[in-house]
Amino acid sequence: MKNLKDQLTQIVSAAFEASGYDPDYGQVTVSQRRELADYQCNGALPAARPYQTNPRQIAQEVADRLTGHAAFAEVSIAGPGFINLRLADDFIADQIAGMKADPGGRCGLEPVAQPQTIIVDYGGPNVAKSLHVGHIRAAIIGESIKRIARFLGHDTLGDIHLGDWGLQMGQVIAELRERQPDLIYFDPAYQGEYPAESPVSIDQLEEIYPAASAKSKADPEWLELAKEATGDLQAGRRGYLALWRHFVNVSVADLKKNYERLNVDFDLWLGESDVQPLIPGMVESLIRDGHAVESEGAIVIPIEEEGDKKEFPPLMLVKSNESVGYATTDLATILMRVRDYDPDAILYVVDARQQFHFTQVFRAAYKSGIARREKVSLEHNYFGTINGPDGKPFRTREGGVMKLADLIDMVVAKAFERMAEIDAAADYPEKERLEIARMVGIAALKYADLMNHRTGDYTFDLDRFSSFEGRTGPYLLYAAVRTRSILRKAAEQGLTSGAILPAAGETERELHLKLLELPDSILHAFETRAPNHLCDYVYGLATIYNRFYREHHILTETDPSRQASWLAVAELTVQVIELVLDLLGIEVPQRM
């Protein structure tokens, strides 16, 4: 089924063409003035100049051709030449029926004609370091972009891209060596098997890492030790490798637990370490092909491009001490992804502060041919920083970072309190109430983040994530759950949904039209890589639906065919709300 806006554009374009104008002027949009029209076409205005005529005259010619078309109840022109389209109620009802009957629950969104292979790189947590609030946006926004791409029919893979191979690993090793020098991993002479059990727990790691990091900053000599340990690890020292595997395993288990609570999951759990074997060959070939050159003792890739106003620092490929940094790793990651998946796009959902870094890496990848510009779209879908009240990146009062697990605990606890306050779910089993509180809390948290455009910074405020009234995640859950309750009662009474009738009033008509905007809204969110557009859409839908709910009492309706139609509309609305929430990565409880 073709989406409504495209159908209308097709009709209007044909009218432009039949009147002797370029059909491209026939683009139709949802009207900004809903009291005047449902959809509008502004094409007559820009057409006036090239055709050297009055826009109102063009509009009139086109409108004359459209009048009488079965889709329209009224075609009029207004202002300087807007073509206003009011759709026929029975045409709308037919569209709704088509949407509801659409196979596969796609609600009128056709899968893309040419599916692409898309890798979404999000998450990017470091091993040995627990998730903190700074990781939340990548997880939430990335997950949503991944789901949207997948729903559109693209072959989509989410990759967590673990930070598991940098200096931080050497720092942790050095720190542990200082604390427990007798551990068998530090004995160079040891030749046997290493224990299967990790010598450190996740909690210990989380304490060791910041301690080591702080020491590195304060003490240059200690930093050298850490770098040395990093070098030894990367050179393959047995004991260090064994230790490193423990760190990774312990961390990944913890990461999985936390991401799972957020309803975030990855198809690939690859990390920086996975591309290390590719690096020597990549560097060699870059040098051989002349893309990489020696500079100040290091090997760099110059990446200036024509049009640069200022000199552009080159990408640091191999440092003067012969080690490699994350730019090199990221380049090798592109090499691996191209080799293994042949992607059409790689979307990096990463903090805006990495913009410069990605510009360097993308330029180097294209310039060297690691990625072909005409084949792979490398995009940094950056997001803004979560700031504290002082406008700087958020820190807790103690100056530390707030752990994501703690934030989730707080939000879920708030949801639980809230349920008790309003006496919700009071007679449900304890276990279900806890699960509902989790879903409500996570919905509040995720919606509060996703509703903001991803590029903007925002200020951390616990109230923002634990608000359950007004424009929030729970509002949306409530609309869905309340409707499910009606549908359950209807089923108990033996009532079933039936044919969709033309809208019974203005509110239902608006609801129909809003439902029909779904496909376009998903497409728009994907094209702009901006899930907040879906947040807007689903909130608008739920609001209109709530009004409909108040105005029409479905279960006591006396006209059986009207009642059956309303049940069908209610079913479709729940389906759409749940579909959009799923694209946002938000789960909906059966009841709450």
Add this chain to the structure above:
RNA sequence: GUUCCCAUAGCUCAAUGGAUAGAGCGUUGGUCUCCGAAGCCAAAGAUCCAGGUUCGAUUCCUGGUGGGGACACCA
């Protein structure tokens, strides 16, 4: 210094170059003998400044002002 991002109502945020700039919170006032009031209805309240492009600019361009980020050997 160079460069990137941001600036909309008291607060927090929206807005595909279109007509009268939308919400939520907060404030004030309504609304449960009726499918779940985490709801619904109503009131007051805003595009940083100056130019430019355009039939039309919150949106695009230039220059200011203010805030934040980044700028080769840490990731």
